[in-house]
Amino acid sequence: MSAIELRGVSVQLGGRTVVDRIDAAVADGEWLALIGPNGAGKTTLLRAICGLVPFAGSISLGGRSIAQLRRVELARLIAVVPQEPSTPPWMTAGEYVLLGRTPHLGPLAKEGRRDREAAARALARLDLLGYEERRLGTLSGGEKQRVVVARALAQEARIVLLDEPTAALDIGHQQQAFDLLDLLRAESGLTLVAAMHDLTLAAQYADRMVLLDAGRVAADGVPHDVLTEALIGSHFGASIDVVPVGDRLAVIPRRVTSRTP
Amino acid sequence: MTVAAEQASAVRARGLTPVWACSAVAFLLVSLAIGVLAGPIDLGVGGVLESAGARLHIPGMTTSLSSTEEAILWEIRVPRVILAALVGAMLALAGATYQGVFRNPLADPYLLGVAAGAGLGATIAIAYLPEGLRGQRSLPVAAFVGGAVAVMLTYAVGRSARRERDAATLVLAGVTVAAFFTAWQTFVQQQNSETLQQVYSWILGNIPSTGWSDVVLILPYVAVATVVILALRRVVDVLSLGDDEAATLGVDVRRVRLALVVAATLGTAAAVAVSGLIGFVGIIVPHAIRLLTGVGYRALLPLSVIIGAGFLVLADVVARTALSPAEIPLGVVTAFFGAPFFALVLRTTRGGAA
Numbered sequence: 001m002s003a004i005e006l007r008g009v010s011v012q013l014g015g016r017t018v019v020d021r022i023d024a025a026v027a028d029g030e031w032l033a034l035i036g037p038n039g040a041g042k043t044t045l046l047r048a049i050c051g052l053v054p055f056a057g058s059i060s061l062g063g064r065s066i067a068q069l070r071r072v073e074l075a076r077l078i079a080v081v082p083q084e085p086s087t088p089p090w091m092t093a094g095e096y097v098l099l100g101r102t103p104h105l106g107p108l109a110k111e112g113r114r115d116r117e118a119a120a121r122a123l124a125r126l127d128l129l130g131y132e133e134r135r136l137g138t139l140s141g142g143e144k145q146r147v148v149v150a151r152a153l154a155q156e157a158r159i160v161l162l163d164e165p166t167a168a169l170d171i172g173h174q175q176q177a178f179d180l181l182d183l184l185r186a187e188s189g190l191t192l193v194a195a196m197h198d199l200t201l202a203a204q205y206a207d208r209m210v211l212l213d214a215g216r217v218a219a220d221g222v223p224h225d226v227l228t229e230a231l232i233g234s235h236f237g238a239s240i241d242v243v244p245v246g247d248r249l250a251v252i253p254r255r256v257t258s259r260t261p
Numbered sequence: 262m263t264v265a266a267e268q269a270s271a272v273r274a275r276g277l278t279p280v281w282a283c284s285a286v287a288f289l290l291v292s293l294a295i296g297v298l299a300g301p302i303d304l305g306v307g308g309v310l311e312s313a314g315a316r317l318h319i320p321g322m323t324t325s326l327s328s329t330e331e332a333i334l335w336e337i338r339v340p341r342v343i344l345a346a347l348v349g350a351m352l353a354l355a356g357a358t359y360q361g362v363f364r365n366p367l368a369d370p371y372l373l374g375v376a377a378g379a380g381l382g383a384t385i386a387i388a389y390l391p392e393g394l395r396g397q398r399s400l401p402v403a404a405f406v407g408g409a410v411a412v413m414l415t416y417a418v419g420r421s422a423r424r425e426r427d428a429a430t431l432v433l434a435g436v437t438v439a440a441f442f443t444a445w446q447t448f449v450q451q452q453n454s455e456t457l458q459q460v461y462s463w464i465l466g467n468i469p470s471t472g473w474s475d476v477v478l479i480l481p482y483v484a485v486a487t488v489v490i491l492a493l494r495r496v497v498d499v500l501s502l503g504d505d506e507a508a509t510l511g512v513d514v515r516r517v518r519l520a521l522v523v524a525a526t527l528g529t530a531a532a533v534a535v536s537g538l539i540g541f542v543g544i545i546v547p548h549a550i551r552l553l554t555g556v557g558y559r560a561l562l563p564l565s566v567i568i569g570a571g572f573l574v575l576a577d578v579v580a581r582t583a584l585s586p587a588e589i590p591l592g593v594v595t596a597f598f599g600a601p602f603f604a605l606v607l608r609t610t611r612g613g614a615a
Contacts, residue, residue: 050509075511086503090555094272095498102499103511108492110276110559113269120268132271135555155510 001063003028003159003191004049008057010215011044018044020215021057026191026208028158031182033206034195035226037236040212042195043083046161049193050078061159075103079152083163083195085144089137093147096136097122100154122153125184142173149177153184162194166201174198178205199251203227211235223249274498277560285567289346292571296342297334299578301585304330336472344476344535345468345577346570349542351483351532353569354562355525356543358490361497361558362521363428370529370543373435373522374411377442379533382407384446384460388453400463401478401534407442408530414438428504428518465590466537468577479531486528490562493521497558539573539592545599546572552606572599 002025011019019041026032034042048055051066051074059066061077069077079100087096100122101115111119123129126146136144145168152160162181166174182205185192196202202209202223209226211219213235219226227242227249239254297309304312304326312334314322324331352370359368371377386403419434450460469475490497496517499507504514546569550561573595580594 047505052505052508071508071513072511075509078509080506080509082506082509086501086506088501088557090551091498091501091557092275095274095557098272098274099499099502099510102496105495107496107512107517110495111274116269116272119272123272124268129268129271132268132273 002026003062005060009048009059010056011048011053013044018215019048022217024210024217024220026193029185029189029191031185031192031205031207033202033209034193034212035199035202035209036212041215042212043163046163046193046195050080050161072103077157078159078161079155079157081148081152081160081162081165083167085148087136087144089135091136092132093128093134093136094119094132096147097150097154100151103155118156119154122150125153126150141168145169145177159191162192164195164197167197174201199227203249227251275556275560277563281554281564285564289567289571292574293342293346296345296574296578297338299582300338302333304334309334337470340473340476341468341470342574345574347476347479347483348468348532348536348539349573350566350570351486351528352539352542353546353565354487354490355529357547357561357565358497358521358525360547361501362518363432364501364503372432373415373526374438374442375408375526375529375533376538377439378411379404379408379530380464381442381446383463384449384456387456387459388449401475405530405534408533411438411442412526462590463537466539466592467580467588467590468536475535479535482528482531486524487566489524490521493517494559494562497562501558539595541595541599542569542573545603549603549606
């Protein structure tokens, strides 16, 4: 059974169809990269999957339709790493990661030992032990990013949705973040769906890619099938070269205008 | 996992630490004591303690106060101090709650039009009610009804907007309703200029010396509001991540926000009804606590209740004793002493906790 199954999913925002009859499935433990030009509907599709926007069609998780799930049940199945997470500067990293336990608590309950252990595991996995009492306002961009991922892990959901998770990071921190996510996926059997702008990075990590354009699936397959000069050229309006490096692909932008003397 | 077991104790949410809780309670108790002892007639610490002992039927305790002094203590001072504590606690708690729910550090308890609605209700009562019905009994009721109507209207306007999920829409609706009610109130006032003095002194705020009746009037609202908000205090921390992130953490944002806002607003309307518009408490008390302790909402909300109560009791002591026998409007006192104090807190904590 697929971890996520989308059937004819459409989303309208302000009278405009932003996601248009999408069919797709994500296998358990798979890393799926959502790629596509700006405004293709990647973020909106992710928001539909985690129940933040109303949609037509059906989305099911492990065979259960999300329309039938309460918000708290959905939050136990899906954790989200948003594009621009809010990190209140007064909050400590420990408090922030503990917020990931919210779906496992009643509305009136407070965290117990199991919750603090889950948070400690998540902090340990992201190499953040000793950061428990640090205020988020004192952390660097890379540290904040790790704290946000730790919060998602503390949620102990099988599926993690990531929206441009590393857009604010330098190349080294991007690589570390993705290596780590890949490791976590291998260890914990997480299913990852990530909207990604960096195609080369996406090709390095994703098992599969779905190329969205104007709210529709333009291509769906392994990176070698999706990252072609023709597909990327036409859907992104870009001139690129796709160069094999080892068994992976690199996407290199090609300058169109000639250098003026 | 052994790592987790060892480290779990290091992961904690800063709740109410014993140090801060004890300091806050001590501050409140000292304020209450000053409030009961201060006044034009000196009852003496011993006299008050003996009288309290006698009332509590502690064996061997008899009051040394005269019957007039007994009446001053139990029918005027104690109820007034308790009323000030209830109003202060409610305003500080409502301010902190709004700041969390609307993610706006400048949110105050009057954000959703309570003040304008209560002002209109009070003005109408003063201007139009026949002489016999006017006065201490009808004014709070009219103010409460006005405040409650204004907030319901704010909700109706906010919900009719297409982007009803958005907290900012509700704030805008509050501004709209407040402007409308204020205009209406100004019109009524201008048509009945003989009411100006009375309306003006109500607007400036004061804690009335009306015995226990006002305490009984607002206690249920303040109690329910406090229980609801404190029960949800962890969720307020989650809401500080914003609506979408709170929703992906399993929080039913609209329902929780509705519960919190209704509780804070009803409590505020009750407080405003008996005390008029006392500014500053709802902003200054939570921010001072935040700056001094750097805590999140789960500790800030209960601390606001305790410190807000003590702060307003002290402010009321100043209001009724500084120019005795005249009273200074309480709203003037809270701002006059609150502003320099807050400036001091801002100065001493710069670059620090906040």
